[in-house]
Amino acid sequence: MSDLPEAQALALDALVARHAGMPGPLLPLLHAVQDEFGFIPAAAIPRIASGLNLSRAEVHGVVSFYHWFRQHPPGRHVVQVCRAEACQAMNGVATEEHARKCLGVDWHGTSADGQFTLEAVYCLGNCAAAPSAMIDGQLYGRVTPERLDELLAQRGKPQ
Amino acid sequence: MSIKVFVSRDAAALALGAEETAIALRHAARQKGVAIEVVRIGSRGMVWLEPLVEVEVAGVRIGYGPVTAGAVPALVAAGLFEGRAPGALGPVEKLPYFAKQERLTFARVGLIDPLDLDAYVAHGGYEGLKRALSMGGADIVKEVSDSGLRGRGGAAFPTGIKWKTVLDQQTDRKYVVCNADEGDSGTFSDRMLMEGDPFTLIEGMTIAGVAVGATRGFIYLRAEYPHAAVALREAIEIAKKRNWLGRDIQGSGREFELEVRMGAGAYVCGEETSLLESLEGKRAEVRFRPPLPAIKGLFNQPTVINNVISLASVPVILAKGAAYYRDFGMGRSRGTLPFQLAGNIRHGGLVEKAFGATLRELLYDYGGGSATGRPIRAVQVGGPLGAYVPESQFDTPLDYEAFTGIGALVGHGGIVAFDDSVDMAHMARYAMEFCAVESCGKCTPCRIGSTRGVELMDRIMRGGTGRAGDIKLLEELCDTMQYGSLCGLGGMTPFPVISALKHFPEDFHRDRGDNTAKASEAHHVLP
Numbered sequence: 001m002s003d004l005p006e007a008q009a010l011a012l013d014a015l016v017a018r019h020a021g022m023p024g025p026l027l028p029l030l031h032a033v034q035d036e037f038g039f040i041p042a043a044a045i046p047r048i049a050s051g052l053n054l055s056r057a058e059v060h061g062v063v064s065f066y067h068w069f070r071q072h073p074p075g076r077h078v079v080q081v082c083r084a085e086a087c088q089a090m091n092g093v094a095t096e097e098h099a100r101k102c103l104g105v106d107w108h109g110t111s112a113d114g115q116f117t118l119e120a121v122y123c124l125g126n127c128a129a130a131p132s133a134m135i136d137g138q139l140y141g142r143v144t145p146e147r148l149d150e151l152l153a154q155r156g157k158p159q
Numbered sequence: 160m161s162i163k164v165f166v167s168r169d170a171a172a173l174a175l176g177a178e179e180t181a182i183a184l185r186h187a188a189r190q191k192g193v194a195i196e197v198v199r200i201g202s203r204g205m206v207w208l209e210p211l212v213e214v215e216v217a218g219v220r221i222g223y224g225p226v227t228a229g230a231v232p233a234l235v236a237a238g239l240f241e242g243r244a245p246g247a248l249g250p251v252e253k254l255p256y257f258a259k260q261e262r263l264t265f266a267r268v269g270l271i272d273p274l275d276l277d278a279y280v281a282h283g284g285y286e287g288l289k290r291a292l293s294m295g296g297a298d299i300v301k302e303v304s305d306s307g308l309r310g311r312g313g314a315a316f317p318t319g320i321k322w323k324t325v326l327d328q329q330t331d332r333k334y335v336v337c338n339a340d341e342g343d344s345g346t347f348s349d350r351m352l353m354e355g356d357p358f359t360l361i362e363g364m365t366i367a368g369v370a371v372g373a374t375r376g377f378i379y380l381r382a383e384y385p386h387a388a389v390a391l392r393e394a395i396e397i398a399k400k401r402n403w404l405g406r407d408i409q410g411s412g413r414e415f416e417l418e419v420r421m422g423a424g425a426y427v428c429g430e431e432t433s434l435l436e437s438l439e440g441k442r443a444e445v446r447f448r449p450p451l452p453a454i455k456g457l458f459n460q461p462t463v464i465n466n467v468i469s470l471a472s473v474p475v476i477l478a479k480g481a482a483y484y485r486d487f488g489m490g491r492s493r494g495t496l497p498f499q500l501a502g503n504i505r506h507g508g509l510v511e512k513a514f515g516a517t518l519r520e521l522l523y524d525y526g527g528g529s530a531t532g533r534p535i536r537a538v539q540v541g542g543p544l545g546a547y548v549p550e551s552q553f554d555t556p557l558d559y560e561a562f563t564g565i566g567a568l569v570g571h572g573g574i575v576a577f578d579d580s581v582d583m584a585h586m587a588r589y590a591m592e593f594c595a596v597e598s599c600g601k602c603t604p605c606r607i608g609s610t611r612g613v614e615l616m617d618r619i620m621r622g623g624t625g626r627a628g629d630i631k632l633l634e635e636l637c638d639t640m641q642y643g644s645l646c647g648l649g650g651m652t653p654f655p656v657i658s659a660l661k662h663f664p665e666d667f668h669r670d671r672g673d674n675t676a677k678a679s680e681a682h683h684v685l686p
Contacts, residue, residue, distance in 0.1 A: 023458065024420075026440030031382075031421055058441075065442040065599075066423035068382045084344030085539055086575045088589070089502030090530065122426060122543075122593065124383050125347040126171050127575065128206035128500060128507025137385055141174035 004043045011036060012044055016051035025052055026062055030069055039070035074117040075110040077155050079103070080134040081143075084123040090142075092131035096120075098145035099133075102152070115157065161194035162240050165213035165220060167269070169202035169354050170386040171347065177210040179228035184212065187235040195240060201355020203269035204509030205256055213251050216242035222251035256506060256525055261487060263495050264472045265348075265511045268355035273390055276397050279358045285403065287477030291366045292411045296326050299370035303473060305481035307493025312338055312429065312466030313541060313570035314647075315492075315559045318473075321463060324453035325371040328461035333373035335364050335415075336457055336464040338434055339380040339387070342426040343542025345573030348497040349467035351509055353380070353387040356471075357394035358403075361417060363470035365404065366477055367463050368415040376417045377457070379434050382424050391419050426543075426597040430646045431464045433599055444601045445646040466571070468497060489515035492558045492569075500526045502575035503535070512557075519553040521574060533578040537586075537663065541570025543593050544651035546658035547583065566658060568651075583663035587656045588616035594652040605649025608640045612656070622670035630660070630667060 004012060015036065019029040029048065033040055040063050049056045063069045081099050082092060103111045103118050110117045126132040129141030135151055143151070153159060166172075166181045181197050188195040203211060208224035215221075221242040223234065237244035248254060262268075271278040279285070291299050304319025325333055337360065341349040353360060364376045380388055395417050398404040406414045425443045428434045432446035435457050456462025472494065476484045485493045492514035498521055500507045505527035512521075522528070522535060529535050537547045546567035548555070555561050562569045577586075591612030598605045615633050619626055637653035644650040660667055 024438050024440045027423060027437060028420065031423070052440075061442050062440065066425050068422075068424035084593075085543060085586070085589070086345045086502040086573075088586075089575055089577045089581070121383060121424070122597070123342055123344045123346075125341060125350040126174050127345045127347055127502065127573070128504070128509075129171055129175055129209075130502060132174065134383070139170050139174040139386075141171065 004041060004047075008037065008041075009047070012047055013051070016048060020051055026054070026059070027066075030063060030066075034069060037073075039073050042071065072110075076115050077136055078117045078119060079152070080119045080121045080124070082122070082124050082126075082130070082132045083120050084127075086123075086127035087131040090130040091144075094145055095131045095133070095143055095148055098148060102149070102157075115155075116152070161196045163198055163215040164195050164240070165198045165200050165215070167202040167209060167211060168199040168273075168386075169209075169351060170384075171206050171351075172202050172209040172211070173386070175206075175209045175225065176227055180210040180212065180226055180231060183228040183231035184235075187231050188240065191235060191240075193240050198272055200271060201268040201273050202351060202509075203251060203257060204265070204351065204511075205254070205506070206508040207506045208248070211251070212239070214240060214242050219250050220252070222248040222254070224248060256508070256510070259525075260511050261495050261513050262511045263475045263484065263487070264359070264468060265352065265356070265497055265509070266475070267359065268351060271356075273355050273357055274393055274397060276358065276401055276403075279356075283478060284358055284474070285362055287474035288362050288366055288369070288403075289409075290477050291369050292409065292413060296370050296372060299366065299477070300326055302477060302481045303370070306476040306484040307481075307488070307491070308469060308472055308476065308484070309492070309559070310466060311468035311472070311496065311571065313343075313568065315569070318465060318469050321453050321465065322367065322371055324451065325373070325461045325463050328454060330461055332375075332458075332460045333371055334457045334460055334462040335367045335371070335373045335376040336435070336438065336462055337364055337376065337378040337470055338429065338431060338464055338466050339378050339384075340422050340426075340428040340434060341384075341467070341571070342381060342429050343544075343571050343573050345501040345539065345575035346499050346542060346571045347501075348499055348509055348572060350384055350387050352467055352471050352497075353384070354390045357390050358398065359471045359474055360391070360467055361394060361398050361404065363473040364417060365408065365415045366473050367465070367470060369413050371461075371463055373461075373463065374414045374416065376415065377438055378417065378419045379422060379428065379438055380419055381422045381428075388419060388421065395419065425599075426593075427599045427646075427648055430648065433646070435462065435464070442599070444599045445648075447645070468571075487513035489513075489556060489558050490560055492560070496557070496569070496572045498557070498572045498574055500574055500576070502539075503529045503531055503578045504574075504576045505530050514558050515556050517554050517556055518548065518574070521557070522553065522576060526576065529576060529578045531578050531580075533580065535576050536579040536581055537577045537583060537659075539575045539577070539586075539655065540573070541568040542573050543590060544568075544647060544654055545570050545573070546654045547586065547662060548658070549662040551662075566654070566661075568654070583659040583666040584616065584620050584669070587659040587667075588613060588620065590652055590655040590659075591616060594648060598648060602643070602645040602649060604640045604643035605645070605652070608636055608644075608649060609652060612636055612640075612652075619667055620671050626668070633660070
């Protein structure tokens with residue numbers, strides 16, 4: 001495991017210092033780290049552990065438990081497609097299949113050009129306008145395969 | 160004076176283009192030289208009309224919808240701002256979908272700017288807390304108990320009993336935790352409330368704190384709800400500035416601090432003890448009970464932990480009295496529940512009704528039948544752990560006990576409709592797969608049972624001579640999961656599986672051949 005570049009290490013230490021005093025600091029800190037780096041780098045774990053007086057195993061256990069935390073850098077855009085029942089009732093399975101096919105990846109994979117990471121989510125709370133997807137934090141309803149093509153094209157995916 | 164135009168900023172409306180519509184309205188008004196004020200509101204809950212545009216004409220809000228950004232110029236030219244453009248829906252509050260509801264908890268959602276504290280107070284906000292501040296803790300708890308309010312997250316445990324247990328603990332530090340980890344598919348009432356009227360939740364939590372003697376609260380919000388996070392954090396800052404939160408609330412000498420904490424995509428955190436583990440910064444593994452969270456909860460201290468809608472129903476109970484709330488509903492299900500119509504439904508959205516309405520009423524009178532126009536074959540009520548209900552049971556009243564009586568649950572009030580193209584064996588397989596993905600791993604029936612359940616469903620769907628034995632094995636597995644799991648995730652996953660098998664056996668006895676079975680397996684996302 002390589003150590004973090006110095007600038008990243010400094011940024012990380014600042015985040016750790018900012019969170020260390022709060023009750024139950026680990027999840028808020030991991031969110032802050034992911035917001036900063038796009039994922040939780042393996043090299044960040046020992047620093048987080050020592051900053052919060054936890055073991056590396058405890059921190060790694062938490063990172064790997066939660067679906068939201070990524071252990072690898074994502075593509076430029078993160079595409080989250082809902083797989084839950086309400087979306088399935090509106091043929092969301094077709095959107096799921098189309099997403100995997102047109103990006104050429106399986107769930108949690110990143111397209112060969114590094115542009116798109118595809119993630120499965122279980123409910124975005126938009127169940128009255130299913131199927132739903134979220135791209136870079138932006139929510140979309142009634143995402144048919146055709147609509148998904150439009151949304152990906154807007155983000156520079158060649159047709 | 161400028162014309163008031165209302166456009167929702169609810170995530171569901173934004174997902175359908177409400178932001179672009181609001182921009183187009185401002186632009187069109189400038190071009191026309193008309194002064195308008197675009198007020199961003201929560202959603203009325205009529206999602207099929209979003210983006211819904213409401214124009215105030217002589218004090219009445221006239222609706223148009225859905226209005227995409229592209230449709231705005233023509234509508235404005237035809238007199239939208241004067242309420243004269245053709246295609247008007249009429250006064251929004253007179254639309255039957257809206258007018259026939261009993262909106263107690265959602266009274267202000269879609270009516271006011273969610274972050275306008277003055278509008279909140281002008282529409283009855285903080286009346287409940289004002290009254291609570293003049294009462295003793297025991298009297299507040301009694302009021303909540305007398306209202307008959309039961310946990311709206313799904314478990315339907317009497318809220319007053321939880322509060323009484325915390326009140327009775329003699330410790331220096333207690334907590335109020337709001338379970339806003341609304342992970343059930345087909346549910347969005349928590350999200351709509353938090354985005355559309357966040358002060359109601361803040362007021363409800365403050366009342367809980369005052370009642371039981373807790374001075375610190377946390378809202379545990381799921382990471383998939385970024386819009387709600389922004390709304391809540393802004394509302395908390397406003398409430399602090401205006402002295403509705405902090406060290407000396409409105410000069411009462413009472414203290415309550417509140418903070419939003421984000422979840423990280425774990426469905427199991429909807430279970431209260433795993434949520435507490437997560438708040439403490441650990442893997443969200445379910446705790447053994449006892450001790451109850453009310454006795455040893457967050458950081459080992461007595462903790463009130465309630466769902467968003469439970470807490471958001473408290474202000475109206477305190478403001479109007481327990482009897483007012485209790486007078487709605489039937490049997491032991493008192494008050495109202497915001498039902499959510501989702502999935503394959505024509506008029507999807509939120510309908511707050513007193514308990515006792517039937518599923519058929521909601522699906523057809525409100526929902527207008529399926530979106531695809533095909534017959535509704537199955538309805539899943541109460542989220543991914545809820546049973547699939549067949550048409551023959553659509554006349555069951557929505558009441559906790561009546562639904563338990565048919566082997567189903569009301570849960571958090573999510574209603575997901577499926578038309579006759581649904582493959583119920585696939586849905587049963589999905590229920591097991593979801594449990595396998597989301598299991599916290601602490602107990603064996605859930606962790607291993609769900610994976611074995613997926614394998615069994617694959618064999619059953621493929622067909623062949625072993626099917627009868629496999630179905631029997633599936634039933635036994637469900638029995639083990641239901642009675643042997645530590646929490647509701649493993650314990651209730653059998654509900655959708657067994658109800659699908661019971662009501663739609665033909666789907667379990669159809670040979671799909673290897674290709675279809677493989678297609679189903681291709682969706683496997685187990686790590």
